[in-house]
Amino acid sequence: MSISPTLLIANRGEIARRIIRTARAEGYSTVAVYSDADRDALHTRDADRALAIGGQTPAESYLDIDKIIAAAQKAGAAAVHPGYGFLAENAGFARACAEAGLVFIGPSAEVIELMGNKRRAKDFVANAGVPCIPGFSHSDPGGSQGDDTLMAEAQRIGFPLMIKAAAGGGGRGMRLVQDAGSFAAQLRSARSEALGAFGSDEIILEKALLDARHIEIQVFADSHGNVIHLGERDCSIQRRHQKIVEESPSPAVDAQLRERMGAAAVAAARACGYLGAGTVEFLLDRSGDFYFLEMNTRLQVEHPVTEMVTGFDLVAWQLAVARGEPLPVTQQAVTQRGHAIEVRLYAEDPENQFLPQTGPVHHWREPAGEGIRIDHALLQGSEVSPFYDPMLGKLIAWGRDREEARRRLHRALGELQLIGPKNNIHFLRQLLQQPGFVAGEATTAFLEDANWYPAQPAPDTWTQAIAAALNHERHLRAADRRSGRANWRSGDHSLPLHYQLQCDAQELHCRLACRGGHSYRVMVEGRDFDIEVRQFADRCARLTVDGVELEQRFVRVDNALFLLRDGRQWQFVDTTQAPARTALAQGSGHITAPMDGCIVEIHVQANQAVRCGDTIAVMEAMKMEHPLKADRDGTVIKLAASAGDQVRGGQLLVQIEPVEIATGATS
Numbered sequence: 001m002s003i004s005p006t007l008l009i010a011n012r013g014e015i016a017r018r019i020i021r022t023a024r025a026e027g028y029s030t031v032a033v034y035s036d037a038d039r040d041a042l043h044t045r046d047a048d049r050a051l052a053i054g055g056q057t058p059a060e061s062y063l064d065i066d067k068i069i070a071a072a073q074k075a076g077a078a079a080v081h082p083g084y085g086f087l088a089e090n091a092g093f094a095r096a097c098a099e100a101g102l103v104f105i106g107p108s109a110e111v112i113e114l115m116g117n118k119r120r121a122k123d124f125v126a127n128a129g130v131p132c133i134p135g136f137s138h139s140d141p142g143g144s145q146g147d148d149t150l151m152a153e154a155q156r157i158g159f160p161l162m163i164k165a166a167a168g169g170g171g172r173g174m175r176l177v178q179d180a181g182s183f184a185a186q187l188r189s190a191r192s193e194a195l196g197a198f199g200s201d202e203i204i205l206e207k208a209l210l211d212a213r214h215i216e217i218q219v220f221a222d223s224h225g226n227v228i229h230l231g232e233r234d235c236s237i238q239r240r241h242q243k244i245v246e247e248s249p250s251p252a253v254d255a256q257l258r259e260r261m262g263a264a265a266v267a268a269a270r271a272c273g274y275l276g277a278g279t280v281e282f283l284l285d286r287s288g289d290f291y292f293l294e295m296n297t298r299l300q301v302e303h304p305v306t307e308m309v310t311g312f313d314l315v316a317w318q319l320a321v322a323r324g325e326p327l328p329v330t331q332q333a334v335t336q337r338g339h340a341i342e343v344r345l346y347a348e349d350p351e352n353q354f355l356p357q358t359g360p361v362h363h364w365r366e367p368a369g370e371g372i373r374i375d376h377a378l379l380q381g382s383e384v385s386p387f388y389d390p391m392l393g394k395l396i397a398w399g400r401d402r403e404e405a406r407r408r409l410h411r412a413l414g415e416l417q418l419i420g421p422k423n424n425i426h427f428l429r430q431l432l433q434q435p436g437f438v439a440g441e442a443t444t445a446f447l448e449d450a451n452w453y454p455a456q457p458a459p460d461t462w463t464q465a466i467a468a469a470l471n472h473e474r475h476l477r478a479a480d481r482r483s484g485r486a487n488w489r490s491g492d493h494s495l496p497l498h499y500q501l502q503c504d505a506q507e508l509h510c511r512l513a514c515r516g517g518h519s520y521r522v523m524v525e526g527r528d529f530d531i532e533v534r535q536f537a538d539r540c541a542r543l544t545v546d547g548v549e550l551e552q553r554f555v556r557v558d559n560a561l562f563l564l565r566d567g568r569q570w571q572f573v574d575t576t577q578a579p580a581r582t583a584l585a586q587g588s589g590h591i592t593a594p595m596d597g598c599i600v601e602i603h604v605q606a607n608q609a610v611r612c613g614d615t616i617a618v619m620e621a622m623k624m625e626h627p628l629k630a631d632r633d634g635t636v637i638k639l640a641a642s643a644g645d646q647v648r649g650g651q652l653l654v655q656i657e658p659v660e661i662a663t664g665a666t667s
Contacts, residue, residue, distance in 0.1 A: 005029050007105075007319075008072040009047070010093075011083030012062060013377040014393045016043035019081050022315040024048075031075040033068065035061035037385050042377045051075060057387050062086045065093050069100050079103040079322065081315075085389065088298040089116050105322050107275045107297050114272055115295040118166045119204050125292050128271040130264045133283065133291040135206035137166070145202060147184065153205055154183055160208040163187055165194030165201075171241030172197040176208060189618070192600055193625045209291070211445045213252050213284040214238065216296075217265035218306050218314075221274040222321045228331040229262040230306050230314075235281075236444050237431070239354050244424070245431065246302035247341040248309050251402065251440025252284060261290055268295060276321050277303075277314055283444075301344065301394065304373060308340035308398040339402040341409050343428045345376070345392040347384045347420075350427040351455040356390040356621060357421035358595050358649065359383070362555040362562060363539055367415035371398040371408050374416075384421050386596035386621055386649070392423065402440065406432055419555045419562045419569055426568035427453055458506045459570050462545070463563060465522040465529040467572045468499050468510035470541060470554055471561055473518065473533050496523065502573045587612075587632040589656035594628075595649040597621025599641050604654065608636045616654050619647070634658045 007023050008031040009016045020030045020043065032047035037056045044050035051071045055061035062068075063086055072080050080102050082088040088106065091113035097104040106112070115121045119137035126132045136153035144150075154161055154177070163186055165173025173194030175186040191201040218230040234250035235243040253261070265280035279300050281293040303314050317328070347357040364378045376393025384390070395412055399405030410432045413425055430453050436442050459467070496511040511523040518533040534549075535542035541552045553564040563570045601618040604610060610630045617628045638655035641647055 006031065006075060006077040006079070008033065008068075008075055008077040008080045009043075009083060010062065010068045010072075010080050011086055011088075012038055012041065012043055012388070014043075014375045014391075015083040015085065017046050017377050018375050019083060019315055020046045022313055023081070023319065026316055026319055028319070031071070031077055033062070033071050035387075037061075037383075037387050040379075040382070042379050042382075049075060056385075058086065065090075065096050068093070069096055069102070072097075072102055073100065077102070079105060081105040081318070082298065084298050084301055089296065091116060103322055105276065105318050107278065108273070111272050111274055112297045115278075115297050116167065117202075118164055118294055119202070121295055122204070122292065124272065125268045125295070128267050130268050130292045131290065133206045133209065133293070135161070135204060137204040147187065150187060150203075150205065151180070151183060155180065157205055157207050160210065162206045162208050163190040164204050164206060165190065165198055166204050167200040167202060168194065168198035171238070173203070174241045189625065192618075193620070196600070196620055196625075209283045209285055211286070211443045212236075213250065214243075214281065214293075214444055215250055215253060215261065215284045215290065216279045216281040216300070217261055218300075218303070219265050219269045219274065219278050219280060220314075220317060220321070220327060221269055221276065221278070222327045223275060223324055224326045226327045226330075227266050227270045227274065228327060228329070228334060229265050230310055230312065230334055231336050232258060232261060233300075233302055233305055235302060237437075237442050237446050238444060239447050243302065244344045244346070244428070245341065245437075245442075246305055247339065247402070247405075248305040249336055249339065257284075257288060257290075264290070264292075268292070277318050301391075302342055304375065304394065304396045305340040305342045308373065308396060309336045309338055310334065311337065338398055338400050339405045340396060340398045341402075341405045342394050342396040343409065343413070343432075344394050345416075345418075345428075346424045347390040347392055347422070348424055349422045350424050350453060354424070355594055355626060356386075357384070357423070358386045358390075359421040361418070361420040362557060363417060363419035363553065363564075365417040367395070367412040369408065369412060369415075371405070372396070372412050373398075374412075378418070392418075403438075406438065414567055416567070417553055417564055419553070419564055422569065426566065429567045458503060458508060459565070461524040461527050462529070463565050463570060464501070464508055464510060464524045465527075465531060466543065466545065466552060466565075467501060467503075467561060467563055467570070468512050468522050468524070469520050469531045469533060469543070470536075470552070470563070471499060471501065471572065471574055472497070472512055472520065473536050473541075474556060474561065477536065496521075498576070499574065500576045502575045503570060507575070508572075589630075589632050589634055589658060590652055591616050591628055591630065591654040591656065593619060593641075593647045593649055593651045593653055594626065595621050597626075597647060599643055599645045599647060599653070600625060602639065602641070602643055602654075604636045604639070606636055606639055609659075610634060610636060610656060617641070628653065630656055632656060632658055 005028050007028045009019050023030050030047040032044050032050040033053045034044045053067040087093040091109040094104045094109040160178045163175040173190050175190045177183050177186045195201040214235045216233050221227040232250050233246050233248045235246045237245035277299045279296040282290040284290045348354045361382050364380045366374050373396040397405045397409035413429045496513040499510045501508045513521040520531050522529045532544040555562040561572045597619045600620050612632050614630045615627045634656040637657040641653045
């Protein structure tokens with residue numbers, strides 16, 4: 001088989017950029033597609049050509065098969081790379097490509113269909129001799145999915161157990177159920193999310209293996225009958241059943257276990273007639289037994305760690321296999337050199353249940369150094385929209401051993417500069433220093449009780465003092481510009497100035513005394529700081545704080561000052577001249593949408609009594625369902641949204657009037 005040198009990438013962001021990079025190096029002419037929301041995205045600039053496909057949401061753009069096929073034909077492409085995500089595991093898309101005479105970079109539609117359904121995949125690999133987790137998947141197509149049947153099967157399996165969407169993965173439609181009492185609610189929630197994400201609410205049940213390792217094996221197959229594996233990746237550290245840290249090799253896998261797991265993965269791939277890159281995922285328990293989870297019929301987000309320890313370019317291999325070429329190496333030639341660790345960068349709030357975030361990117365600078373790789377599609381001034389996954393990119397570090405890779409990654413996270421939506425950079429830095437991770441002992445339960453990362457309601461006094469000094473400098477320089485006189489000062493500056501800064505929900509009070517020029521004495525929470533602002537340029541200031549010289553990154557947006565300290569972003573708003581705040585803060589009873597999205601369920605009615613913490617509604621945004629909870633006891637006096645409504649971030653959904661709720665009495 002031969003393919004033309006024109007390749008269309010049916011994806012966006014860092015995924016499209018990653019594929020474009022190798023495709024161009026391999027001599028292909030590349031074509032990108034973009035939605036209305038991605039008109040100025042970096043992947044459209046990297047490609048040789050970019051075609052608009054319209055729409056904003058995935059359904060209107062990157063998930064519209066007809067639009068993608070039409071774009072490929074218009075561009076004169078003879079091959080389509082689906083990337084990972086969107087249509088990468090869509091059998092209908094692979095079939096449509098074939099019918100249109102386009103080479104689909106991936107396995108056949110039949111294999112995608114088989115492995116894309118967890119029930120059928122599990123039955124198939126079990127027949128191939130691959131060990132599977134005990135559970136319920138009713139292998140006959142007419143098997144019951146009724147609530148009573150599923151509850152009976154759950155009781156038979158025993159709790160805790162996992163509810164999983166049969167038609168998909170990525171953590172969507174997946175719920176951990178601890179006991180029978182919560183099964184019905186979790187089943188309803190999993191079905192709803194699965195239907196929205198995959199178009200099917202079919203589910204399977206599996207015994208929950210708690211405190212296990214999530215290990216995946218990278219497999220590759222060509223059209224000449226060769227099937228090999230490239231070792232394992234440890235993906236145990238997850239939140240919401242989505243991976244955030246991946247590494248290769250796994251600290252828990254020795255050469256003998258690697259051979260056994262690799263053989264099982266190759267057997268599964270060979271049995272289904274696989275072609276191209278795929279991943280067979282397992283759970284590994286403490287006894288060394290492993291069980292099949294699923295097979296991903298595509299390249300994975302975390303493939304760079306495999307590339308960095310093997311030296312192979314997996315996208316180049318995908319293109320070669322699609323051209324009909326044999327794999328470039330045999331199993332015996334595959335070796336692992338050193339260690340690689342990857343972290344996923346997300347626009348999310350780790351202090352608020354990892355809630356996805358949106359907004360403009362005010363400042364961005366990527367790290368560099370030996371053994372460092374970063375895949376991203378960020379651009380200063382770009383927007384993190386609510387229409388797509390909140391993953392911003394991934395940062396990877398290679399080292400001669402695991403500890404060197406860990407140290408390099410920790411340093412690189414500290415050098416990465418992102419000011420914009422809240423993100424998980426500081427969280428990841430702290431994670432890499434936890435004793436359990438340093439020792440290589442992290443399991444899937446690692447983040448269940450992340451008490452090592454408590455919410456910090458206010459920045460430390462050092463950061464507050466710097467914010468007060470820079471805020472004061474901002475006012476001075478604005479006054480200088482208005483007066484036309486540089487460094488103009490008037491009045492009695494021997495008296496301290498009082499500044500009131502708001503950081504999240506905290507009101508911070510600072511006193512600042514001018515000591516001549518740009519030197520200040522700043523008083524915060526009973527502590528004094530001597531600060532000199534030596535340089536004050538756009539986005540960067542040179543300071544001396546108590547004799548320590550430092551460079552401070554910052555961004556000014558309207559009345560807000562964003563500071564970047566130790567990978568953590570702080571936002572300070574000057575409220576010194578603002579009127580006294582009203583009670584519309586915490587516990588206001590105004591339940592608003594945290595971002596743009598769709599209301600899936602409303603759990604309350606007008607005049608209903610609720611307690612603080614009760615789930616009021618469920619909304620879907622950025623591919624995940626998010627429960628919205630009451631922030632006080634009271635009575636629902638207003639319902640401003642209904643199930644199915646598209647809502648904007650900040651929009652009022654439910655209003656609760658504070659009243660005392662009787663606790664009841666016992667006799």
